[in-house]
Amino acid sequence: MKPAPFAYLRARSLAEAFDALDRHGEEARLLAGGQSLIPALNLRLATPAVLVDINGLAGLAGIALQGGVVRIGALTRHAALEASEIVARHLPLLAEAVPQIAHPAIRSRGTLGGSIALADPAAELPACALALDATIVAMGRAGERRIAARDFFRGLYQTDLQPGELVAAVEFPVQPPERRGCVLELARRQGDYAIVGLAAAATVQGDGALRDPRLVFFGVGPTPVRAAAAEAALAGAGGVAAAQAALERDLDPPADLHGPPQFRRHLARVLLGRAAARLLG
Amino acid sequence: MDRFVAIRLTVNGEPVEARVDARLHLVDFLREQLDLTGSHVGCEHGVCGACTIRVNGEIVRGCLMLAAQCDGAEVWTIEGLTETGEIAALQEAFVARNALQCGFCTPGMLVAAAELLRREPRPSRERIRDWLGGNYCRCTGYHAIVDAVEQAAAALHGAPAE
Ligand SMILES: Cc1cc2nc3c(=O)[nH]c(=O)nc-3n(C[C@H](O)[C@H](O)[C@H](O)COP(=O)(O)OP(=O)(O)OC[C@H]3O[C@@H](n4cnc5c(N)ncnc54)[C@H](O)[C@@H]3O)c2cc1C
Ligand code: FES
Ligand code: FES
Numbered sequence: 001m002k003p004a005p006f007a008y009l010r011a012r013s014l015a016e017a018f019d020a021l022d023r024h025g026e027e028a029r030l031l032a033g034g035q036s037l038i039p040a041l042n043l044r045l046a047t048p049a050v051l052v053d054i055n056g057l058a059g060l061a062g063i064a065l066q067g068g069v070v071r072i073g074a075l076t077r078h079a080a081l082e083a084s085e086i087v088a089r090h091l092p093l094l095a096e097a098v099p100q101i102a103h104p105a106i107r108s109r110g111t112l113g114g115s116i117a118l119a120d121p122a123a124e125l126p127a128c129a130l131a132l133d134a135t136i137v138a139m140g141r142a143g144e145r146r147i148a149a150r151d152f153f154r155g156l157y158q159t160d161l162q163p164g165e166l167v168a169a170v171e172f173p174v175q176p177p178e179r180r181g182c183v184l185e186l187a188r189r190q191g192d193y194a195i196v197g198l199a200a201a202a203t204v205q206g207d208g209a210l211r212d213p214r215l216v217f218f219g220v221g222p223t224p225v226r227a228a229a230a231e232a233a234l235a236g237a238g239g240v241a242a243a244q245a246a247l248e249r250d251l252d253p254p255a256d257l258h259g260p261p262q263f264r265r266h267l268a269r270v271l272l273g274r275a276a277a278r279l280l281g
Numbered sequence: 282m283d284r285f286v287a288i289r290l291t292v293n294g295e296p297v298e299a300r301v302d303a304r305l306h307l308v309d310f311l312r313e314q315l316d317l318t319g320s321h322v323g324c325e326h327g328v329c330g331a332c333t334i335r336v337n338g339e340i341v342r343g344c345l346m347l348a349a350q351c352d353g354a355e356v357w358t359i360e361g362l363t364e365t366g367e368i369a370a371l372q373e374a375f376v377a378r379n380a381l382q383c384g385f386c387t388p389g390m391l392v393a394a395a396e397l398l399r400r401e402p403r404p405s406r407e408r409i410r411d412w413l414g415g416n417y418c419r420c421t422g423y424h425a426i427v428d429a430v431e432q433a434a435a436a437l438h439g440a441p442a443e
Contacts, residue, residue: 038306108340
């Protein structure tokens with residue numbers, strides 16, 4: 001289908017973007033990569049009166065290593081994350097996630113900020129933000145506001161972003177070399193949204209124990225879900241089997257056309273087993 | 282801010298100026314206003330890849346970009362890439378390996394495959410499959426397409442590393 005009519009503003013500055021958001025409120029939508037918004041417009045699931053295109057705001061793009069933090073601008077494309085040496089070196093978990101997002105012709109346009117702001121429950125990047133203890137930098141006319149990823153994802157497609165704010169950047173703490181991570185997912189085809197996915201990180205001890213494990217599942221609830229009981233079990237004596245059993249308490253997945261909740265729980269256990277093997281391997 | 286937007290761009294190396302409805306997709310602009318009907322429109326929500334074109338050196342979905350966003354852009358379609366001869370080896374291999382039947386998916390396949398071969402001269406079969414995972418073909422069953430891309434890579438750059 002074709003989108004319903006809208007007016008188009010190519011924002012030349014952040015101030016112009018904030019003005020448009022103020023003036024048009026709910027009627028305005030920011031356009032970043034457009035890889036989720038334009039499908040929604042085409043299907044007329046979204047019918048905004050005004051699109052505010054932020055693609056010209058070069059200051060919102062870029063990857064910088066500053067002290068112990070990798071700051072990634074909201075307009076940074078998935079393809080740029082994929083090609084970044086800083087990301088490969090300091091955030092290998094993120095580097096592993098990106099090629100699993102959609103397809104090359106979509107990763108060339110889609111952005112980190114768009115993915116974080118959209119907060120699709122099956123998306124990789126929100127889960128990575130949680131697994132890596134990232135901070136979301138929101139910006140409004142009044143200035144910047146920093147929100148821990150664990151407080152940012154509020155519900156199905158709901159975030160802590162306030163009217164008039166945009167995501168300006170995401171800050172990821174540099175991962176020390178002994179901290180390992182992986183992102184695994186099960187989907188019907190390469191590039192599809194995950195049926196179930198897992199972003200896992202842990203510090204591997206000399207004796208093979210996993211300290212401070214982080215298990216963030218996606219596609220299993222309204223937001224990315226941190227599996228606290230399984231994390232505790234994985235760090236304890238029970239190991240992988242106990243962690244897999246503990247998932248029963250952590251996850252309450254929905255039933256949908258992929259299958260019933262038990263199907264997703266099963267896939268989550270499979271992924272946890274694979275992730276533990278990867279972290280230890 | 283307007284419902285109509287003035288754009289200047291180059292398409293297949295030629296300068297183009299137009300005033301477009303803000304909601305017009307790039308692929309519809311190419312097809313309907315410039316008569317470049319080689320890029321196809323299948324799903325219009327990013328899933329099928331039939332509309333794959335090259336914008337500013339990168340492949341994109343023509344149905345997920347607005348023509349209004351292309352001010353200053355350099356756009357290459359299947360027509361231009363055919364004319365310059367850039368994708369001739371791929372095209373020959375598609376014919377030789379019977380990698381098209383109805384041909385609906387073919388322009389998108391070729392543009393996507395050309396991008397892979399630009400980046401990676403000798404991709405493995407698995408890599409070719411992964412790369413083209415976002416391009417649907419409802420006819421061939423894909424094997425012949427993978428064969429053709431592999432053959433074109435070999436023709437251009439020698440046999441693939443085992
Ligand atoms: C076929 C297909 C398959 C896909 N598969 C996957 C997948 O497997 N995994 C995955 O994660 N994604 C997938 N995507 C989505 C893709 O990754 C999107 O690029 C991403 O979700 C949104 O980023 P965007 O820059 O395209 O945002 P847009 O589409 O431009 O915007 C999305 C929403 O976020 C808002 N927004 C954008 N930027 C900002 C900002 N800086 N601040 C505040 N609000 C903002 C917009 O107003 C809009 O509401 C797929 C898309 C397609 C078409
Ligand atoms: S028409 Fe663009 S991806 Fe299907
Ligand atoms: S040849 Fe018919 S869709 Fe591919």
